[in-house]
Amino acid sequence: MKVTSFGEVLWDDFPSGKVLGGAPLNVLVRLQSFGVDTAIISRRGDDADGEELLRQIQAKNVNTDLLQVCKECDTSLVKVILDKCGSASYEIVYPCAWDRIVVEDAALQRVAESDAFVFGSLATRDEVSRAALDKLMEKAKFKIFDVNLRKPHYDTDRLLATMKRADMLKLNDDELYELSAIYGSPYHSIEQNIAYLNRLTGAQTICVTLGGHGAILYKDGELYRHCGFRIKVADTVGSGDSFLAGLTYKLLNNAEPQEAITFACALGALVASRHGATPDISLQEIESFMNPA
Numbered sequence: 001m002k003v004t005s006f007g008e009v010l011w012d013d014f015p016s017g018k019v020l021g022g023a024p025l026n027v028l029v030r031l032q033s034f035g036v037d038t039a040i041i042s043r044r045g046d047d048a049d050g051e052e053l054l055r056q057i058q059a060k061n062v063n064t065d066l067l068q069v070c071k072e073c074d075t076s077l078v079k080v081i082l083d084k085c086g087s088a089s090y091e092i093v094y095p096c097a098w099d100r101i102v103v104e105d106a107a108l109q110r111v112a113e114s115d116a117f118v119f120g121s122l123a124t125r126d127e128v129s130r131a132a133l134d135k136l137m138e139k140a141k142f143k144i145f146d147v148n149l150r151k152p153h154y155d156t157d158r159l160l161a162t163m164k165r166a167d168m169l170k171l172n173d174d175e176l177y178e179l180s181a182i183y184g185s186p187y188h189s190i191e192q193n194i195a196y197l198n199r200l201t202g203a204q205t206i207c208v209t210l211g212g213h214g215a216i217l218y219k220d221g222e223l224y225r226h227c228g229f230r231i232k233v234a235d236t237v238g239s240g241d242s243f244l245a246g247l248t249y250k251l252l253n254n255a256e257p258q259e260a261i262t263f264a265c266a267l268g269a270l271v272a273s274r275h276g277a278t279p280d281i282s283l284q285e286i287e288s289f290m291n292p293a
Contacts, residue, residue, distance in 0.1 A: 116141070
């Protein structure tokens, strides 16, 4: 299995120090731990933060051949603010190195060879990276759009155009309601708004996460649900990214949708129970968490 992602690589700046992050990278780190061939298409600064970022990504065995170096902009540093429940908010500087991703032939070839291509909305905020993503999407077999709204770094017209090109959408319930209202939905329930988004975009797979209450997966006209796992939250940073990685891993392995969403919810919960975006979690540990003896 081969998965490539596009977008932000950065340092999450916690009160306790800097941690490697960025949603597209977090998804790959988790997939790599399951044995998937992964590669990141992004851009780092020509600075000490960029050198350390490269070293740490390589240490996680994610392919960095397509990680470009930017002379004009710094490596991205994002201030993370945690509330008393462990939920995170972010202060994201613009511009930074991953706003300047350009298209390379090797990246086009890698995307064409991949089973899935993962990207989010954040890396579409600048016209340079946006143009690169547009060309890469033309080569992708299966396009996964992690909507991941971060105000003020998105444009709703551009979001809709991107969703219409995606095969699979992943967003949380707040994002679903926000976008449904913007795009004229008259509905009030999650299920109705998922159906509305399906009709609007044509995406045949839509997953909506519900925080500690699990997730709903729409796939090929059917709805699948999981009510979540009860855990003590350490912080929520990266839990949605690991959820997406788990869901992608199972769906690409042709698992039944219910099995896929259960696995993804378990993985997301385990990540939220620990500090940091990509704590070490094995497949065996996930299985034991889902089915304790």
